[in-house]
């Protein structure tokens with residue numbers, strides 16, 4: 001199904017979502033939220049084993065389209081967060097396959113939250129990250145207050161959110177906010193190579209890794225050891241594990257099917 005505000009394609013088991021409102025630096029509007037919800041519901045069911053998210057034009061995503069907020073003096077932003085932004089982040093984090101952000105330009109406000117919610121973020125050298133919220137009288141949303149301190153520590157998280165200063169891609173990589181910074185021309189090729197590599201990996205095991213690492217923030221060591229046991233029990237029953245061990249013993253590359 002064609003979309004108006006995003007592009008969605010699957011190639012070699014990699015699904016790619018391109019946010020596609022370039023004249024607004026791919027800012028979110030209600031239509032984009034609806035289309036993203038639809039596309040995220042398709043990922044996996046169409047054979048994809050990795051998801052890549054990027055932006056069209058010179059921006060990644062500038063957060064909420066502020067043009068849509070013009071003229072409403074007392075909007076209920078809790079309502080849009082509840083109906084649109086929180087479900088987006090929850091859907092994304094619940095995906096049982098690896099999600100890569102290829103941050104091609106400015107990632108601001110909830111657009112930065114979106115990048116942080118992905119499993120791995122690569123950024124073009126010219127990209128930037130901005131907790132734009134306080135600049136317009138808001139507090140961060142869409143998970144930024146959860147992701148930021150976990151990724152960069154309490155002090156840097158506070159500075160980013162309170163000061164609302166732009167962080168360059170290189171600073172973001174040095175701070176551990178993102179996985180890697182690459183030259184602009186290399187962003188999509190590198191992100192696609194990474195996505196294909198992950199799409200050929202044992203998908204069930206990767207889903208277990210994601211689940212365990214997410215749970216680790218809140219679990220005691222005891223609870224985490226129990227979770228690891230349960231996830232390993234499930235992994236041990238997958239065809240990919242059988243293939244991994246057989247391939248090792250036969251001294252050949254494994255051919256994982258994501259089963």
Ligand code: T3D
Pocket residue numbers: 023024025027062063064065066067069077080081085106107108109110111130132133136138141
């Ligand atoms: O409302 C709710 O439901 C609550 C949820 C809120 C979530 C949020 O995300 S709140 C935060 C909203 N986002 C922002 O405050 C960021 C606003 N944008 C910027 O600060 C800057 O545009 C950037 C730092 C991202 C990039 O700066 P720059 O200089 O590279 O580009 P620019 O010239 O500012 O923007 C280019 C065009 O995109 C421009 O349009 P024009 O003048 O060429 O017609 C600009 O107006 C437009 N644009 C950029 N961001 C937004 C936007 N239009 C609408 N909404 C935007 N967020």
